[in-house]
Amino acid sequence: MADLGRYKIGTPVVELDTPALLLDLAAFERNVARMAAFFADKPATIRPHSKTHKCPQIALRQLEAGAIGITCAKVSEAEVMAGAGIKDILVANQVSGRIKIDRATDLAGQCDLMVAVDDADNVRQLSEACVAKGVVLRVLVEVDVGMGRCGVQPGEPALGLARQVSGSPGLKLEGLMAYEGHLVTVADPDERAERVRAAFNPLADTVALLERNGLPVPIVSSGGTGTYHITGTFPFVTEIQCGSYVLMDNKYRTIQSEFEPSLTLLATVVSRPVPERIVVDAGLKSMTKEFGWPLPLDGEGVSVRYLSEEHGVLDLAESGRFDGRAGDRFRFMPSHCCTTVNLHEAFHVIQDGMLVDIWPIAGRGCSQ
Amino acid sequence: MADLGRYKIGTPVVELDTPALLLDLAAFERNVARMAAFFADKPATIRPHSKTHKCPQIALRQLEAGAIGITCAKVSEAEVMAGAGIKDILVANQVSGRIKIDRATDLAGQCDLMVAVDDADNVRQLSEACVAKGVVLRVLVEVDVGMGRCGVQPGEPALGLARQVSGSPGLKLEGLMAYEGHLVTVADPDERAERVRAAFNPLADTVALLERNGLPVPIVSSGGTGTYHITGTFPFVTEIQCGSYVLMDNKYRTIQSEFEPSLTLLATVVSRPVPERIVVDAGLKSMTKEFGWPLPLDGEGVSVRYLSEEHGVLDLAESGRFDGRAGDRFRFMPSHCCTTVNLHEAFHVIQDGMLVDIWPIAGRGCSQ
Numbered sequence: 001m002a003d004l005g006r007y008k009i010g011t012p013v014v015e016l017d018t019p020a021l022l023l024d025l026a027a028f029e030r031n032v033a034r035m036a037a038f039f040a041d042k043p044a045t046i047r048p049h050s051k052t053h054k055c056p057q058i059a060l061r062q063l064e065a066g067a068i069g070i071t072c073a074k075v076s077e078a079e080v081m082a083g084a085g086i087k088d089i090l091v092a093n094q095v096s097g098r099i100k101i102d103r104a105t106d107l108a109g110q111c112d113l114m115v116a117v118d119d120a121d122n123v124r125q126l127s128e129a130c131v132a133k134g135v136v137l138r139v140l141v142e143v144d145v146g147m148g149r150c151g152v153q154p155g156e157p158a159l160g161l162a163r164q165v166s167g168s169p170g171l172k173l174e175g176l177m178a179y180e181g182h183l184v185t186v187a188d189p190d191e192r193a194e195r196v197r198a199a200f201n202p203l204a205d206t207v208a209l210l211e212r213n214g215l216p217v218p219i220v221s222s223g224g225t226g227t228y229h230i231t232g233t234f235p236f237v238t239e240i241q242c243g244s245y246v247l248m249d250n251k252y253r254t255i256q257s258e259f260e261p262s263l264t265l266l267a268t269v270v271s272r273p274v275p276e277r278i279v280v281d282a283g284l285k286s287m288t289k290e291f292g293w294p295l296p297l298d299g300e301g302v303s304v305r306y307l308s309e310e311h312g313v314l315d316l317a318e319s320g321r322f323d324g325r326a327g328d329r330f331r332f333m334p335s336h337c338c339t340t341v342n343l344h345e346a347f348h349v350i351q352d353g354m355l356v357d358i359w360p361i362a363g364r365g366c367s368q
Numbered sequence: 369m370a371d372l373g374r375y376k377i378g379t380p381v382v383e384l385d386t387p388a389l390l391l392d393l394a395a396f397e398r399n400v401a402r403m404a405a406f407f408a409d410k411p412a413t414i415r416p417h418s419k420t421h422k423c424p425q426i427a428l429r430q431l432e433a434g435a436i437g438i439t440c441a442k443v444s445e446a447e448v449m450a451g452a453g454i455k456d457i458l459v460a461n462q463v464s465g466r467i468k469i470d471r472a473t474d475l476a477g478q479c480d481l482m483v484a485v486d487d488a489d490n491v492r493q494l495s496e497a498c499v500a501k502g503v504v505l506r507v508l509v510e511v512d513v514g515m516g517r518c519g520v521q522p523g524e525p526a527l528g529l530a531r532q533v534s535g536s537p538g539l540k541l542e543g544l545m546a547y548e549g550h551l552v553t554v555a556d557p558d559e560r561a562e563r564v565r566a567a568f569n570p571l572a573d574t575v576a577l578l579e580r581n582g583l584p585v586p587i588v589s590s591g592g593t594g595t596y597h598i599t600g601t602f603p604f605v606t607e608i609q610c611g612s613y614v615l616m617d618n619k620y621r622t623i624q625s626e627f628e629p630s631l632t633l634l635a636t637v638v639s640r641p642v643p644e645r646i647v648v649d650a651g652l653k654s655m656t657k658e659f660g661w662p663l664p665l666d667g668e669g670v671s672v673r674y675l676s677e678e679h680g681v682l683d684l685a686e687s688g689r690f691d692g693r694a695g696d697r698f699r700f701m702p703s704h705c706c707t708t709v710n711l712h713e714a715f716h717v718i719q720d721g722m723l724v725d726i727w728p729i730a731g732r733g734c735s736q
Contacts, residue, residue, distance in 0.1 A: 017467045017736050051677060073678040074649070093678065094638040096649070097695035099385045118639050119694045149681055150639040150647050181676070270462040271486050271518040279518050281442070281464070285710050285735045290652060308549070309419060309706055310441040310461065310735060313517055326487045327465035338677055342653050342711070345733055364733070365713055367653045367678060368385050 004358050011355040014329055016348055018268040019286040021340075022331075023247070023347040025356060027262035028058075031246050034258060035228070036065040039240075044232045047071045047090055047221065049243030052338045054363030055347060056084030058246060069112075071221075071241045075104045076366035082111040084362070090114040090140070090221060092177060092241055094150060096122055100368075105129045105137065114138035114219075116177050118152045123164050123171065130170025139165045140177040140221060143206060145199045147182045154202035155209060162215050175219035176210070178203050179241070184226030185255055196230045200237075207236045226255045247337040251291040264297065265332045265340065266348075267312065269324050278314040278322060280330050283307045287332060288339040294332040298322065372726050379723040382697055384716055386636040387654040389708075390699075391615075391715040393724060395630035396426075399614050402626060403596070404433040407608075412600045415439045415458055415589065417611030420706045422731030423715060424452030426614060437480075439589075439609045443472045444734035450479040452730070458482040458589060460545060460609060462510070462518060464490055468736075473497045473505065482506035482587075484545050486520050491532050491539065498538025507533045508545040508589060511574060513567045515550040522570035523577060530583050543587035544578075546571050547609070552594030553623055564598045568605075575604045594623045615705040619659040632665065633700045633708070634716075635680065637692050646682040646690060648698050651675040655700060656707040662700035666690065 004011075013022065039045055048062045051073040059070045059081055069088030072078040078089045088111070095104045095115045107113055108130065117123050117139055130137050141162045144151030152158050158176065166173040180199050186192035200222075207217050223231035223240035232240045244252045247263040267282035278299075284307045287294045293304035294312075301320020305313045314330075316322055324330065334340035341347075342364055349357035372379075381390065407413055416430045419441040427438045427449055437456030440446040446457045456479075463472045463483045475481055476498065485491050485507055498505050509530045512519030520526050526544065534541040548567055554560035568590075575585050591599035591608035600608045612620045615631040635650035646667075652675045655662045661672035662680075669688020673681045680700075684690055692698065702708035709715075710732055717725035 015467065017471065018465075019735050093649075094694065096638045097386075097636045097697075099383065100636065100649075103385065118641060122694050125695070144641065148645070149676070149679060150641060152641065268465045268468065270464045273486060273512065273518060273520065277516070281461075281468075282735070284656070284658060284707050285733075288652070290657070308517070311517060326462065326490050327493070329465075339652050343733065343735075365653075365711060367387050367650070367711075 004355065007355055007358070009356060013266065013350060013353055013355070016266060016355065018266050018329070019282040020266045020348050021344045021346070022264045022266050023349050023359070024262045025349050025351045027260040028246060031248070031259045031262060032061055032065050035242060035245050038229065039232065040066070042233065043235070044238055044240060046242055047239045048246070049092070049241045050077060050081055050363065052243035052247055053341060054080070054361050054366065055359050056081060056086070056362055057359040059086055060084065062246070068239060074367055075100060075107060076368040077363045078113065079107055080363040080366055082107060086111065088112045092116055092221070094118060094122060095126065098125070101125055101129045105133050105135055108135040108137045109133065112138070114140060114174055116140050116142040117161065117165065118142045118150050120161065120164055123161065123168055127168035127170045136170060136172055138172045138174045140174055140219060141165060143176055143178045143203055145178040145180055145203055147179060149181065151178065154206040158206045159209050159213060162210050166215055173215060175217040176203065176207065177221045179222060180227055180231065181224070184224040185251065187254070192227065193230045196227050200231065200234055204234070204236050225252060225259070244337055247341070249291070249337040250295040250333045250335045261333050263334060263337050265294065265334055267330045267332065269326050269328045269330055272325050276316045278302065278316060278330065280312040280314065281310065282312050282332070283310045285309050286343055287334055288336050288343070290339065291336040294335050297331040297333055298324070372723065375723055375726070377724060381634065381718060381721055381723070384634060384723065386634050386697070387650040388634045388716050389712045389714070390632045390634050391717045391727070392630045392632070393717050393719045395628040396614055399616070399627045399630060400429055400433050403610060403613050406597065407600065408434070410601065411603070412606055412608060414610055415607045416614070417460070417609045418445060418449055418731065420611035420615055421709060422448070422729050422734065423727050424449060424454070424730055425727040427454055428452065430614070436607060442735055443468060443475060444736040445731045446481065447475055448731040448734055450475060454479070456480045460484055460589070462486060462490060463494070466493070469493055469497045473501050473503055476503040476505045477501065480506070482508060482542055484508050484510040485529065485533065486510045486518050488529065488532055491529065491536055495536035495538045504538060504540055506540045506542045508542055508587060509533060511544055511546045511571055513546040513548055513571055515547060517549065519546065522574040526574045527577050527581060530578050534583055541583060543585040544571065544575065545589045547590060548595055548599065549592070552592040553619065555622070560595065561598045564595050568599065568602055572602070572604050593620060593627070612705055615709070617659070617705040618663040618701045618703045629701050631702060631705050633662065633702055635698045635700065637694050637696045637698055640693050644684045646670065646684060646698065648680040648682065649678065650680050650700070651678045653677050654711055655702055656704050656711070658707065659704040662703050665699040665701055666692070
């Protein structure tokens with residue numbers, strides 16, 4: 001039986017201490033099933049990104065639903081997932097520097113690890129470390145498809161690095177990775193699709209270039225929740241790194257409305273010094289704001305004035321309505337699920353208004 | 369001997385895995401001593417706010433240097449401090465709702481706990497819970513001095529609530545609390561001082577009003593790092609809740625230059641795909657940005673273009689210089705110490721470029 005800490009199964013939501021992350025189990029399960037159904041009849045598959053939830057219980061459910069493996073942002077996050085028995089893990093970033101390479105190659109001895117590269121020196125260092133430890137690391141060459149963050153340029157630069165990987169003992173060239181992060185939240189769906197297609201033409205050419213040069217490209221990993229239905233249907237893309245679809249948030253729900261927000265933040269009104277001001281116990285240490293304020297879900301005409309560290313200060317419009325007072329609950333939809341989850345220890349899994357499980361966010365803070 | 373995890377005492381900074389929070393021990397100790405020295409010859413004292421560091425090792429050093437007790441933001445944070453043996457603790461916020469009151473009154477049985485109130489129903493509920501458990505809770509009436517967040521108005525409303533507290537079994541009226549949070553970062557020192565003085569006149573009158581009505585006001589708790597030297601010299605203020613002074617950051621260093629930034633974030637360059645773009649392994653899950661971008665400390669002419677979840681993307685000006693490449697270290701001064709610390713598990717305590725201790729951030733995530 002799950003360890004629910006100080007709670008019992010069946011505890012009503014209103015009896016949970018706050019701030020608390022709530023996960024609507026039914027909505028979550030529908031999201032997992034919906035994404036799995038999309039890929040069920042397609043050549044590509046998904047390797048969901050665990051940076052969103054950092055929770056082995058969620059990753060295992062994604063695998064059960066047919067995901068090919070799990071994507072992680074960092075080596076320490078991958079350690080958590082490997083510790084939960086997950087075997088096929090992509091760290092979708094560069095693993096740079098002796099200390100991190102040492103940690104990654106240790107992990108490669110415990111699971112089937114894959115990493116991204118975009119630098120010749122880094123490839124040499126990874127190879128040397130793998131040889132020294134007698135492990136094999138799977139490698140994707142990251143290609144910049146216009147985001148302008150990491151990655152080599154498509155075409156000859158990608159071919160050159162892929163050749164180096166292919167010839168490096170201890171490394172196994174698995175293919176290419178590209179992330180269209182600059183396009184996943186383009187508001188207009190048609191514009192998003194068109195720009196993604198244009199961005200990936202050079203990647204398609206690069207896949208062909210590698211194959212013409214005798215290099216295998218069994219994997220092309222790409223995409224996110226905002227583009228899974230676009231990138232995931234390109235014939236040369238084999239895996240999608242979608243993350244947010246399981247939880248969703250106030251930003252992503254405007255991008256992909258077929259998934260349901262399953263994540264809410266439960267807060268408590270700590271003070272209502274005047275009727276039009278509601279102060280709750282959740283601020284920037286419980287909810288993030290880089291994608292805008294979280295969405296107030298209770299009352300009518302309630303807006304966020306600001307979040308300080310441990311307070312949320314809400315305004316009630318003149319025509320608005322909120323009947324609660326100090327001690328009552330107030331819920332929000334986070335504006336960015338991935339960074340909000342990283343502030344918390346656990347998901348309180350809710351069904352029919354009651355706690356049915358606690359899923360620890362075991363990878364919280366694992367940014368190394 | 370301290371548990372340094374996978375590190376040994378004397379490990380050079382460059383051998384630490386990243387992202388990692390570094391605490392410059394000498395600068396930290398000078399900050400603690402400087403604040404203590406300021407109050408050594410004054411009637412008021414300090415009760416440092418642990419929301420900044422959430423670290424018992426730091427709180428204990430502040431107490432050793434003469435602090436009268438510790439201020440916490442939340443009950444769960446106070447539990448951590450009480451667990452470290454700290455006795456005199458102020459939760460400088462309202463404790464609202466049955467569940468939180470239950471938790472706070474449990475804690476009042478283990479330490480000398482004080483909380484803030486601004487609501488008559490809340491006072492009644494606190495009193496009932498204290499009577500039921502046979503504990504005594506110390507109480508400060510929070511007064512709004514213009515911040516417009518929590519607190520009753522000065523004068524009669526404060527007197528009325530203080531009377532209620534005074535007559536409530538299980539509660540002990542200890543005085544007043546007021547936070548000039550809207551003024552602590554006013555850039556011009558003279559303007560800051562003048563506005564703080566004006567804001568506190570009604571509080572001075574309220575202290576006198578309570579005393580004229582036979583209510584004791586042994587404690588008036590107020591102030592922060594930006595106003596300790598102003599608010600801390602008002603004759604009616606007895607305690608200052610300064611927090612940031614021990615760590616400082618890129619925002620506070622422009623406000624109070626007598627304290628030294630002792631906190632840095634050590635990152636690693638993961639990619640430098642073109643000479644003018646440096647990508648590091650620290651993003652919004654390692655550093656916060658509500659007070660602006662963190663300050664790059666390495667190279668010359670390096671600026672933050674943006675932080676994504678796990679990446680920091682830096683631009684090198686045409687005239688700038690940074691000799692590092694993938695695998696090399698890059699340091700930042702956080703822009704807001706309090707929220708940045710809350711993302712991390714531990715301070716890596718550094719002296720002469722080497723690790724001398726690890727101080728767990730035991731209260732990290734304790735927002736309940």
